[in-house]
Amino acid sequence: MAGDRAAQLVDAVRSAAADEQPLRLLGAGSKVPAAEAGHALQVDENRGVVDYQPEELVLTARGGTPLAEIQALLHQSRQQLPFEPPMIGGRGTLGGAVATGWSGPGRPWRGAVRDAVLGVEMINGLGERLTFGGQVMKNVAGYDLSRLQVGAWGSLGILLSISVRVTPEAHAERTCQLECAAAEALSRMRAWARAHSPITATCFEGGVLSARLSGMAESVAAAAERIGGEQVPDSTLWRDLRDRALPVFASQDGDGQRLWQIHCAPAAELPPDACLVEWSGARRWWRTDARVEDVRAYAEQAGGVALPAGAAPRFDSPHMARLKRAFDPQGLFNPHLNDAHPPQ
Amino acid sequence: MNESKVLQELQRALPTGRLITEPAAMRPYETDGLTAIREMPWAVALPGTEDEVREVLAVCLEHEVPVVPRGAGTGLSGGARPVQGGLVLGLSKLNQILEVDVDNCTARVQPGVRNLAISEAVAEHGLYYAPDPSSQLACSIGGNVAENSGGVHCLKYGLTVHNVIGLKVRTIEGDVLELGGKGLDYPGYDLLALLCGSEGMLGVVTEVTVRLLPEAPxxxxxxxxxxxxxxxxxxxxxxxxxxxxxxxxxLMDQLTLRAAEDFAGAGYPKDAAAILLCELDGDATEARALQRYAVRLFEEEGAYDVQQAESAEQRERLWAGRKAAFPAVGRIAPDYYCMDGTIPRASLVEVLRGISELSERYGLVVGNVFHAGDGNLHPLILYDANQEGQIELAEGLGREILELCVGVGGTVTGEHGVGVEKLTPMCAQFNAAELAQFERVKEAFDPARLMNPGKAIPTLTRCAEYGGMHVHGGELPFPNLDRF
Known part of the structure; x- marks a missing residue:
């Protein structure tokens, strides 16, 4: 079948195992820079939608399938990926979206990448093709090894195909924008989180608080009236926020400034200087020249963690190292992400 | 094992009265909600603090005593059934709500807190905990995590895995895993998702942080x-x-809706071949818009009668029949066996037809009531345990129903878990390499294999005996293993 490179990828893994040659897995290269070490294995030629039945609200596609292709296909049936994966520079694959686990602006309302993943077919470090989960919404047969792949950055195996839940597009959508100070924006976001409403995304940046409303036309209109401010029918804000195309993401690190991504308790106090706040407060993008220790201390007292924007996490706790060995005993896949296998 | 020495050590780890060894007192722990399968525990420990949990686990590790964690014992797949010579670790005394954080819409609770008790504790703030398994009055949040429980409302609000944002887990080796927190995403492998639905086989949950949602007006x-x-x-x-x-x-089929109507008097039309119960919620405008839309849609799809219940009292009445469905069907026959397969929605009709054919072939009546929105079937097989051979017949029919589910791309358990009940059907769903991968994952947390042994993941030998082992590409991953 066109686009099916599973057999070649199995061969590649088995040869790598025989040669003890670690592999750097590469997709479209939109999120991960080209490999500086290790043998690069291009996995995005394994591509194509395998199964999509709009009435089931489930799509199965090979890992290398471009997100743009999936979105165009879903849009024909007025459906979408609920987790709104970033398409940086318009690029990115389904496998990359799942491997990084980066969720978009609707995450608190529409769920994370992992919430939408129903099943995967993968190759583990023994070169075995394994299937976990399936195409149905509820499934508690065996350990949930498909959700475990989300955010694992390919370090547990190569994602051959992934089944995800998709959702219908909203009947109506509009954006409300209010000018206010940061603290007021956060307190409004928290108040909205505590009441039922058609809000499906929030963002504060540069003195403007934005809320996306999605749902039945009548209720979107009524909620927009309640929220007030300026109404924008087709805002590009959410796409640009999703794709990390807003100016705050574009400026290069320099002058001691660095962009941090902070996941924390949503109501926690904001950092001392300006930042972009989304997810009702649960994710903050903070460009600062503060010392690394100070940023980490801030995140910790806010009940969360700070990561340099775009950076891969490390999987170095003892149990994560054991899990790594459970899937990939030789440490073939992206070994630089696991402390037990430091970069060469 | 020197039993009296081990018991002495356990006794030292626990307050007086929290180690049970009298057979009469252990009888309630013989089984969970799957009452057909029983086993007398060797002993039952009821720790009241996390430290006591740690000490009990340490004693069990040292003396290689299997540990079966247990919540409220309402599970339907035998996940909390004792194992021979094993300790039942009852977590019902760890029952404190540790923190309600209204600003962040979270609650941090101990595992023995009842599901419904969380919603009751936060109701004054207009918040609630969404997953609502039918046993929510009794079942505990720790058990919900172990089984990744769903419920009627998980169609819109998700399963346990979607609503738990933090866990504290104690492994049998004494390590503490602090997973997640009050935020939404934390870097690293998603151990939180892995622990949800792991049936107590990886560790003991000692604290759970849940997200709370605003009650729909x-x-x-x-x-x-x-x-x-x-x-x-x-x-x-x-x-x-x-x-x-x-x-x-x-969705309820005719047999079930008639039984429910006779039992509960909910006002169901008894001539219907099937009824749908559909709950819509939102703010006032949203709910009304959805209501108009859904009524029109049902009529277009051929509904000959649509009742609309808006007051709390009317809504309760319609739900009463659904909630009474299991006991109502239970009145038709002395025993029933509740199945739990999930299928793609498009296969609903095909699978229901298949079930009806199987029902005729086995000569046992099957009622169908299920979470239609997510394709989660609960066929109820009616039988009489006092008639020789009927239990086996019911189990055989149940197994064929699950194979039917797997055959259309579904799964053998949507929300009840594998436990001991569905070990054999698991062989139809997973091949040897996949089962071996499950085993290695377990080893990462429990190398001594003492946590709830013999549950959830069938051994390769069992699958070989069953004969349901898949062979991918004509190649067995373990060619040197004997096949029986």
């Missing part, structure tokens, strides 16, 4: 009656596909 329940099962199934696909996600969407 407006709710409506619709009852749509259909003269064919096909049209009811068609309406299910359509309403989900059009973006009107109901909070709950339940």
């Amino acid at each position: 407006q709710k409506v329940v619709l009852l749509a009656a259909f003269s064919t099962l096909e049209s009811a199934a068609g309406a299910v696909s359509r309403i989900i596909g059009e973006g009107v996600t109901p909070a709950g969407l339940e």
